[in-house]
Amino acid sequence: MSAAQTRPRTPAKTALIGAGGRMGAMLCARAAAVGLTVAGADQPLAPETLAAACADADLALICVPAAVFEEVVRLVEPHLPPTAVLADITSVKERPLRQMEKLWPGPVVGTHPLFGPRPDPEADQPVAVVPGHNATEGHLAMAEGFFSALGCRTFRTTAEKHDQAMARIQNMNFITNLAYFALLAGQEDLLPFLTPSFRRRQNAARKMLTEDARLFSGLFEANPHSHEAVRQYRQMLNLAAAGDIDLLCRRAQWWWEDGAGGGS
Numbered sequence: 001m002s003a004a005q006t007r008p009r010t011p012a013k014t015a016l017i018g019a020g021g022r023m024g025a026m027l028c029a030r031a032a033a034v035g036l037t038v039a040g041a042d043q044p045l046a047p048e049t050l051a052a053a054c055a056d057a058d059l060a061l062i063c064v065p066a067a068v069f070e071e072v073v074r075l076v077e078p079h080l081p082p083t084a085v086l087a088d089i090t091s092v093k094e095r096p097l098r099q100m101e102k103l104w105p106g107p108v109v110g111t112h113p114l115f116g117p118r119p120d121p122e123a124d125q126p127v128a129v130v131p132g133h134n135a136t137e138g139h140l141a142m143a144e145g146f147f148s149a150l151g152c153r154t155f156r157t158t159a160e161k162h163d164q165a166m167a168r169i170q171n172m173n174f175i176t177n178l179a180y181f182a183l184l185a186g187q188e189d190l191l192p193f194l195t196p197s198f199r200r201r202q203n204a205a206r207k208m209l210t211e212d213a214r215l216f217s218g219l220f221e222a223n224p225h226s227h228e229a230v231r232q233y234r235q236m237l238n239l240a241a242a243g244d245i246d247l248l249c250r251r252a253q254w255w256w257e258d259g260a261g262g263g264s
């Protein structure tokens, strides 16, 4: 936390929309477990349901997929008290922030918990926090307070920096696995040759390319920086094709140097 940042402030009441979804249910349960007042709402988002959830809320957290995000904000917004902070947890930040700012004249804050619905309770649980329009220090501190109360670590960034980072961390992680396993798919002649290191990579990629493939494809499409990240990766492949493997190895070592990439 920088000197200019206010201490996290716990919201008096949080309306959590999408409480039946995997992330929404996890956040609701954890918030209730630490004594926060949370009113969850899920489909069908009838006016009465939303009115009850949003009454007196000082924070509304939208936890719904990007595909229905704008439609849900339209339904929620008329029920919010005028001073409520409207926030989201979407894995991209530029587009949802624009959508919230278009529909809600009050304070807007974007967040992205950088973990899934079943995080290791012992692990660091970082949450990116992005100031949107009309968000004062106090409003940001409230969104941060929600996540701090759950034991998460918050840090601030901008929507553009966030999406540029996620294009490389999340989307390229997916795309490089996808391209590699798509390339080798159906080549039965390879099966007798599989090695332990190949199997380690195959195991590491399994969840991402099977049960989570639609999630990651959606994140790739929703991020305006995905294609640029693919072009940068292609430059690395060009170096490999030209035989500059030592150069690539030296660069890659950064991740395992002391005090650098934080890898183990």
Ligand SMILES: O=C(O)C(=O)C[C@]1(C(=O)O)C=C[C@@H](O)C=C1
Pocket: 091, 113, 114, 115, 116, 117, 118, 170, 207, 212
């Ligand atoms: O927990 C998982 O398995 C996840 O895939 C979570 C994961 C990721 O690791 O990329 C996926 C989407 C969210 O934006 C944040 C984290």
